[in-house]
Amino acid sequence: MSKLDEQNLNKKSEESTEKEMNQKERDESEGIEFSFTKEEEFNQRDEMIERKGEKKDETKEAISSKKNSKGKKSVVKGLMTNVVVGVTSSLLTLSVVSFTDFPRFHDDSSIQAEESAELHLQNSSDAQYTSTFQQTGETTIADIVEEVSPAIVGVVNLQEMQNRFNLETKEVESGSGSGVIFYKDDQYGYIITNNHVIEGASNIKVSLYNGKQVEAEIVGTDALTDMAVLRIDEKYVDKVATFGDSQTLRTGDEVIAIGNPLGLEFSRTVTRGIISGTERTITVETSAGDWELTVLQTDAAINPGNSGGALINSQGEVIGINSLKIAQTEVEGIGFAIPSNDVIPIAEELMKHGAVKRAYLGIQLYNVSDIAEFYRKSLVGSLEKGIFITSVEKGSPADVAGLQENDVIVAINGEEVETATDLRKYLYQQVKPGEKVTLDIYRDGKKQSISVQTGTN
Structure with a gap:
């Protein structure tokens, strides 16, 4: 190739390169x-x-x-x-x-x-839509889980079962749930869980963070609020969870749930969601009667076995105890937790007294509205609302005051009550044990008032 040809080729190459760059x-x-x-x-x-x-x-x-x-x-x-x-x-x-x-x-x-x-x-000068869990320089979900998990335990409900062939009895696992270590002294570590997790147990075992299982004792239970406190030897406790102020929660705040869904195989499972609603009121059936629970609603996945586990905010604080969910095929992502501000006072009272002290009457109740229409007229006449007394405990405050079976309570201290839940709510929240209350009742179709000095449960 001649020098001229080489120069022309180089020139074309440079022009091509310049053209491509432009x-x-x-x-x-x-x-x-x-x-x-x-x-x-x-x-x-x-x-x-x-x-x-x-x-x-x-x-x-x-x-x-x-x-x-x-x-x-x-x-x-x-x-x-x-x-x-x-x-x-x-x-x-x-x-x-x-x-x-x-x-x-x-x-x-x-x-x-x-x-x-x-x-x-x-x-983003107008607003910053950022996760409270994973901003640069802040605590991440993994950090929170690592910090809190040692305070989350599995709770195993053991009950005695009789062999129908040889009539021998042995303990078998009846169910399992979760719990949160919330307090420790020089003897014991204390665990909060749901009452329905340990109800009916003849023995209880707790599965620790390291997988070790130890026996636990029941300190106290409260069926109405579905709370229970257990204790284990303090030597097994390495971490106590920090509880936050549930009153500060807002709808949309991010939360995580830690628990043991479907048993210990999936221990300390972590799910994530938001607060879907605060101060929800749901009616629950308990072994102590119907009750209205004030709860937090969340879309963090809560499954059987999560009961008693922790609902945690972005600061790593427990702000609720996971308790229940709506279990219907057409419903998805509606779970509930008892707010921490309700949990702590109940837990403290259970530690002190083994039970929550409430005003007590000593009667069994049934809602008039639940009586079949065929029987209603013969039992309560034309009444459509109120509380029907099905039985009166002998020697109870109600018995001493003269209340009888088939009486219908329609008011307490002048406030109308339509259901047993209404009566319990007023009695337990407004009346101290030992105080007197006035009940308006219907007996044989006639209205009268009876004064009752309450006792304590």
Whole structure:
């Protein structure tokens, strides 16, 4: 090849290269993303940095214009709840940048991350829709789980069963749930759980964080609020959970649930959700009668075996004890937890007295509205609401005051009551044991008032 031919070839090559570079620059200005090889990426780095610096003002103006036209919609679209991610579209580059501590592989990506972070902050000046669990520099879900898990235990309900062939009895597992270690002294570690988890047990075992099983004693139970306190030897307790203020919770706050769904095979399972509602009231049937529980609603998965486990806020504090869920095929993601502000006073009273002290009458009740219409007229006449007394305990405050079977209670201290739940709620929340109450009743179709001095359960 002659020197002239070689010079012409070099010239054409230079012109072709220059043309390609100009075309790439025009394409970039139109928002086209290129996929460079690593070698080309390093070769183009300095030139890209220079162009970015020259067009910074232009980019800010474009971003500001987009912000005004799209508003919050573009911000929300670019944010994910589990990891704080900024999605930035500009004249210079299209990139997805994580604000968690992911490794940076080379200087160019570091520069892109810094610029994208700056643009993200401009786009999000009105609001920051970020997860409370996984912001850079803050505690993550994994950190919280690692910190709290040693205070979460499995609770195994053992009951005696008789062999129908040889009539021998032996203890078998009747059910299992979860519990939270909430207090420790120089002798015992104390565990809060649900009453329905340990009800009817002849023996109880607790599965610790390390998998070891130890025997537990019942300190106290309260069927109405579905709470129970157990204790184990203090030498088995390495961690006590911190309880937070459930009153500060707002709908939408993020929470995690830790427990043992479906038994100990899945011990300390972690699920995540939000507070779906606060101060929900649900009616529950307990061994002590019907009761209305005030609960937190959450969409964090709560399954059989989660009962008694912890509902935890983003600070790693227990703000509820998981208790129940709506179990219907057409319902998904509706679980309930007893608020921590209700749990602690009950737990303290169970530790002191073994039971919650409440005003006591000594009567068995049935709602008039639940009586079959065929029998209602013969029992209560034309009454459609009130509480029918089915039995009176001998020697009880009600017996001493003269209450009788078939009486119908319609008011207490002048406040109308329509159901047994209404009566219990007033009696347990408004009346101290030993105080007198006035009951308005119907007997044989005639209304009268009877004064009763309450006792204690």
